[in-house]
Amino acid sequence: MAEPTRTPLSPHETDPVSAPLVPAADLRRHLPGVEPDRRLNDWGRSERVEGVFDATLVEFFYRYWFRVDVEGIENLPGTGGAMLVSNHSGALPPDATMIAKGIREEHPHPRQLHITVENFFRGYPGFSMLIPKIGCVTAHPANVHRLLYDEEQLVLVFPEGRKGTEKLYRDRYRLRRFGRGGFVEAAMRARAPIVPVCVVGAEEAAPVFAQLGLFKRLTGLLYFPITPTFPHFGLLGMLGYLPAKFKIRFLEPLHFDEEGLHEDKALVQTVAHDIRARIQENLWDMLARRRSVWFG
C-alpha cells in the first residue's frame, strides 16, 4: 500500500529553456500578488488601524486643530514612485501625518504615503507594534528602493533625521545637515522624482525647549525633550500640540530619468544641497508671508 503521507509531486510549470538568470529589472513581474482576505499588507500596514486613526485623531488635528492649508499639490505625480523630502520638527512630529493626510484630502488621485522612520521604533516595545500598522517603514535604503522602484509608491523621507526633531525652539526653521545625501542616491537608483515639501507650523505646534540627556538614557527613548506638555502630562503629553496654523507647500519635482546617476557622488551631493537650499528658501518665503503663528 502506498503511504498516504506522500503528496504527488506534479511536474510544475518550469520551462527548462527559458530559465536563465533574469536581469534585476524584470523582478518587478514577480512581486507577490495581493491577497484580498488579508487585513495587513506585506509591510505590516493595516488599513483598519490606519482608518481608525485617520477618522479620529488625524481628522481632528488636520481639520480643526492645525487647520492645514495645502498648496502645490499638483506637483505630486498621480502615478509611479516618488520621493517626498521635507523639513522635520517636533518631539513626536505631527508633520509626517499631516502631509499624508493632506495628500489623501487634496490630491485628485489620493495615494498612500509611506513614512520612513528611525529603526529605533522597531526596537521599542509598543512602537514596534503600532508604527508599521499606520504606514511607517524603517528608513533603510533597501526599503526605500523597493517602495519607489518595485512597488511605485510615495515615500516620505526626512533627510535631517533625528537632528531635525532634536533641535530646540530657538533653532526653528533652520534646516540641519541633509545626512550624506543617501536619499538622493536612493531616488536616482530608483529613477523616481523627488518632490521637496515645506511644512510651516510644526515647529510652533510642538516646541522643544530643552533636551535631557540623562533621562534619555534612563528611559531608552530616542530623546527626552521638554515641551509645553511633556513630561509633566506623561507620554500622552507628546500629543499635546499647540494649535498653530499649518501650511504645507509641495515644490516642483526633480526628475532623474537617466540610469546610473547615483554612481556620481559629486552629483548626489550637489543635488542634495540644491534640494536643501530650495526648501530653506521656500520656508523663509512662507514665514515672511505668515502674519500670525496661530491664524496664518
Added chain:
Amino acid sequence: MTMDSRRILVTGLSTYWGGRLAQALEAFPDVEAVIGVDNEEPQVELERTEYVKVGAQHALLRRVVEAAEIDTVVDMRLVTDSSRTTPSKAHENNVIGTMNILAACSGANSPVRKFVFKSSTHYYGCEQDDPAFFDETMVRPHPPRTPIERDIVEAEASVNEFAEKNPGCAVTILRFANVLGPDVRTSHIALFSLPAVPMILGFDPRYQFVHEDDVVHALEHAARQKLPGVYNVAGDGVLALTEVAGLLGKPYAPILPPWGTGLAAAALRRVGVRIPPEALAQLRFGRGVDNRRFKAAGFRYQHTTREAVLKLGEHLRLHPVVRGAREPYRYEREVEEFLRWSPHVKTGREKTRRRAHANGGEPDRVAAAEQRAAAAERAAQRALKQAESAEKRAAEAAQRVEGRAREAAAEPARATGSPVDHYDDLAAEEVIAMLGSLERPALQTLRDYERRNANRARVLAAIDSVISRGETPV
C-alpha cells in the same frame, strides 16, 4: 537549461527533507540513480534509492561519489533549528560535516558537476536595523548572535569557497524561510501548537513561511536545473504574528516581557515550552525575504505564506483526532535489499504496468515506467561493459602470471572464461544478487562457467529462472 542530473547523491537521507527529496527524485525516469548517505537509517519508504550508511567521512564519501559517478550532490544535512540537537552536535554537523562533504566533491577529477546546499534564512539574522525584505545580495549587518546562525554563516562560507575553487561545478544555495506543514517538526510549529501563540509584549513581528511541499519542490527544482547562485525560498506574503494567530484561530499571549526576554524564555523552558534563541530574535524583530529571484528562475510556489499557515491550522485541528492512526515506517536492511536486488521481486515494467491497469491505465505513468526501464537497461549495458573490461583485465593478469603459473602447475588460468571479475570469490547469494544486472548472453556464459566450475545448484536454478523470464528484470 537542464544539465544532466542523472546520478544524484542525497546527504542526510534520514532527515525529513532527505527522505522527501529522495522520494521525489525517484519518480523521475531520467534520474538513473539516487543514492542516499547518512549515519542513521532512512525514515521514509524508498523505492529505488540506495542507502549507504556513511556519515560525513570524506574519504568514504569520495569513494562512493567516484564509484557511482555521482554528477549531482544535494546536501540536506544542515541543522537550522537549535532545539533539535545540542549546540556542539549542531556545530559538528553544520560546519565540520559540510567541510567534509565539500572535500569529498572537490578536486579536478571529481565527477560532481552540481552541488545544491540547503541553507536557511537564519543566515540573515534578526536585528533592529534590518531591511523589511532581505535579498540574496545582502550580507547581515551584524555578526551572528546565536550559535546556529554562526554555524549557518560558516557553512555557507565554505560552500562559497568551494564554488570559487571549482568553477566547473554549479553551486546552488537555497535559503529557506521557516517551514510549516503537517509532517515536519520545527520549533515554530511547536509554538503554534500551544493553546495560545506566545509573543513578546509590545512586538508584532513580520513572518514569512514556506510550505513543506514547496521546500521539496524547490530542492527538486534546484537539483534538476542548473541554477548557480543563492536563492531565497519563502512563500509570497509576509504576515504579522497576530495575523498568524488569527489564521490559526488561536489567541495570542504576550507572555514574554520586552526586557529580560531571555530569562523569561529560560523559565518557560522549565515548564516545557522551548523557544530557541534564534526564534526569540524572530519573535522580536521578525524577518521578511525577497523571494523573487527564485521565481524568476522558473520556480512556482504552490502555497503562499497565508495558505501555509491555514494548512497548518487545519492540521493542528485534525491532529488530536487522527494521531497515531498511521504506523511509522521502519527501515529493515534485509527487506530493503531483498526488494531491490532479488531476482524474484517482480519490479519495474511488469509491476508498473499492472498498477497502471489497476488504476484504469494512466498512459503517462506507463510511459514513465517504460522510460525508467530503458534507463535501467542502459545501466545494465554499462554493467556488462564493465564486466567485459574486467574480463579483459583478468585475461591480461592471467597472461602475466601465466609464465610463473606454468612453472608451478600446469593448471589453466581460471580467470579466463569467467564473465565477472573475481567470480570465484563470490558467494552464491552475491552471484544471485548480481544476476539482475546482466544481459542474456552474459547470463549464458555465466551459466556455462558455473557448470564447469563450482556447479552450485542454487546458482544454476537462479540463472535459469532469470533467463526463462525472457527479459532483464529492472
